[in-house]
Amino acid sequence: MTRTPDQGASGDGTAAPARPQTSVDGRTPAQDPSRDLTGGGARPARRNPDADPDREQSRSAGSSLRFGYGTNGLADLRLDDALALLADLGYDGVGLTLDHMHLDPLAPDLAARTRRVAHRLDALGLGVTVETGARYVLDPRRKHGPSLLDADPDDRARRAGLLVQAVRVAADLGAHAVHCFSGVVPDGTDEDTAWKRLAETLTPVLDAATAAGIPLAVEPEPGHLLATLADFHHLRRTLGDPEPLGLTLDIGHCQCLEPLPPADCVRDAAPWLRHVQIEDMRRGVHEHLPFGDGEIDFPPVLAALAATGYQGLTVVELPRHSHAGPHFAARSLPFLRRAAASAAPHGDPSATPEGSRTP
DSSP states (O other): OOOOOOSOTTTTSOOOOOOOOOOTTSOOTTTOTTSOOOSSSSOOOOOOGGGSHHHHHHHHTTOOOEEEEEGGGOTTSOHHHHHHHHHHHTOSEEEEEOBTTBSOTTSSOHHHHHHHHHHHHHHHTOEEEEEOOOSSSSOTTSTTOSOTTOSSHHHHHHHHHHHHHHHHHHHHHTOSOEEEOOOOOOTTOOHHHHHHHHHHHHHHHHHHHHHHTOOEEEOOOTTSSSOSHHHHHHHHHHTTOOTTEEEEEEHHHHHHHOSSOHHHHHHHHGGGEEEEEEOEEETTEEEEEOTTSSSOOHHHHHHHHHHTTOOSEEEEOOTTOGGGHHHHHHHHHHHHHHHHHHHSTTSOTTOOOTTOOOO
């Protein structure tokens, strides 16, 4: 049996029945009495992100960037535990991938579960981007299937439905963007047909994004139809440059396959930036690496990003490191802050972060 997204996160507009107060992973106070649960009742007092001394230090060093960590790199943690971890480490936000273990977009009571997550994010002072790169959320046997490019129009509609659902969830969470990607060109499909399918299938998603006031940030993904910044601009022109269409820029992907260095990619992409993902990577190898294990020189990249005035999250993307997710989350933020501080006008240009690469 195929799974299809429920009605939007707001449902039919009727009030949900009263239920026991729970954390975002469904535990009740009796099961987890140590937590500040926010599943109902008065909205919690918002934690002031600027009260975090590490955040103050980063901002005082001249960095305007806001760093987050992706839940696809914390897949072995309950969502509530992942959010608490990131807040405790000093992150500014989270890249929330809708998946079976984290705010499942296909499970019952999505609207109520989304409200609980919104309260929890608010209480922890975390911003959020909604990401839609879960590998098997729609099809348990086909990675990232179905895609926006599939031959079967019903399959394409299922992917579009998930993205529309993600837009509604993002609106309810107060997210700054919804991330998506094109998918791989199916066997037997020529590129002209694939581009036509992509443009047609994204149209209702863009309509939903316009109505919700949420940018749809398409990510160039190595191996996909839309793989490069040039491909993004091709889609943008094909669709007539719709206002809600923006870009997810993955810094590692720039290193992997773009003709320009990552810092130049940031500058060129600036007018369309709606979401940023970051990790280390090597030229020609699409493998997301912890900082210091690849070839990227991060201070110029972060300086270029800060210079654009980008206000969204810059989210660490290590989906294959969930086995040690808390370790890499703890290690990544200090690295990024050192890189941002050394790139800032008042930083010490000689203070290159350990493990970063210079020309």
